[in-house]
Amino acid sequence: MKLFHSPRIEPFLAKIDNRRLREIQRRYAGSSDRYAKYADVEHWLKINLPRVQELKLDRSPPKQILDLGCGAGFFLFLAKQFGHQCLGLDVGDFLLSNELIELFGLERVTGRIRAFQPLPDFGRKFDLITAFSAAFNRSEDESRGWNPEEWNFFLDDVDRYLRLGGQILLEINSGKEKRYFPAEVRDVLLKRGARVDGERVYFRS
Numbered sequence: 001m002k003l004f005h006s007p008r009i010e011p012f013l014a015k016i017d018n019r020r021l022r023e024i025q026r027r028y029a030g031s032s033d034r035y036a037k038y039a040d041v042e043h044w045l046k047i048n049l050p051r052v053q054e055l056k057l058d059r060s061p062p063k064q065i066l067d068l069g070c071g072a073g074f075f076l077f078l079a080k081q082f083g084h085q086c087l088g089l090d091v092g093d094f095l096l097s098n099e100l101i102e103l104f105g106l107e108r109v110t111g112r113i114r115a116f117q118p119l120p121d122f123g124r125k126f127d128l129i130t131a132f133s134a135a136f137n138r139s140e141d142e143s144r145g146w147n148p149e150e151w152n153f154f155l156d157d158v159d160r161y162l163r164l165g166g167q168i169l170l171e172i173n174s175g176k177e178k179r180y181f182p183a184e185v186r187d188v189l190l191k192r193g194a195r196v197d198g199e200r201v202y203f204r205s
C-alpha cells in the first residue's frame with residue numbers, strides 16, 4: 001500500500017518537445033560521454049520529483065530558486081512546472097547538459113564556482129538556493145575538498161543572494177572516505193547554524 005501520493009512523471013514528460021528529445025537521445029545512445037546518462041530524461045525526472053516534493057515546491061507559492069551545479073536542469077524543470085522562477089548555474093562544458101537546459105526552456109548562468117571567488121552577479125535574490133550532487137567544493141585537481149576558510153567565503157557569498165526567510169539545501173558528494181566533506185567542515189557548517197544530515201546541509205536564514 002502506498003502511503004504518499006506520488007505524482008506521475010508522464011504529465012511532466014508531456015511538456016517536453018518529444019521529437020527534439022528523441023533526436024538528442026539518438027545521438028547519445030551508446031555514447032561514452034561523461035554525462036551521457038542524463039539523456040535518460042524520464043529516469044532523472046523520477047529522481048528529481050521527490051526533491052521537489054520534499055521541499056514542498058509542489059504546494060508552495062511561487063519562489064525564486066537558484067540551483068548551483070544545475071547540470072541538465074531536471075530539478076529546475078520540475079520546479080518551473082509548479083510555477084517557480086528558476087535560475088541555474090553550471091560550467092557549460094557539457095554539450096548534452098546545454099542541450100537539455102535549452103530543451104527545458106531554462107535560464108542558466110554559465111560560470112564556474114571557485115574557492116575564494118565571488119559567484120557571478122545574479123542580479124536578484126532567491127527564496128531557495130540548492131545544489132544537488134554538488135562537486136564544486138573541490139580543489140581544482142579534485143585531490144581535496146574545500147577547507148573551512150573556503151567554505152566560509154562561499155557561504156558568506158551565497159548569503160548575499162538569499163532573501164529573508166530563505167532556505168539553502170546543499171547535497172554534497174562526499175567522495176571516498178569523506179575526503180570532500182571532512183568532519184572539520186561539518187563542524188563549521190553546524191557552527192553556522194546548518195542542519196546536517198549525512199551529505200545534506202540545510203540552512204534557513
Ligand SMILES: C[S@@+](CC[C@H](N)C(=O)[O-])C[C@H]1O[C@@H](n2cnc3c(N)ncnc32)[C@H](O)[C@@H]1O
Pocket residue numbers: 068069070071072073074089090091092094097111112113114131132133134135136137
Ligand atoms: C553530478 S552532476 C549533478 C547535476 C545536477 N545537480 C543533478 O543533480 O542532476 C554535477 C554538476 O556540477 C557541475 N559542476 C562541477 N563543478 C562545478 C563548479 N565548480 N561550478 C559550477 N558547476 C560545477 C557539473 O558541471 C555538473 O553539471
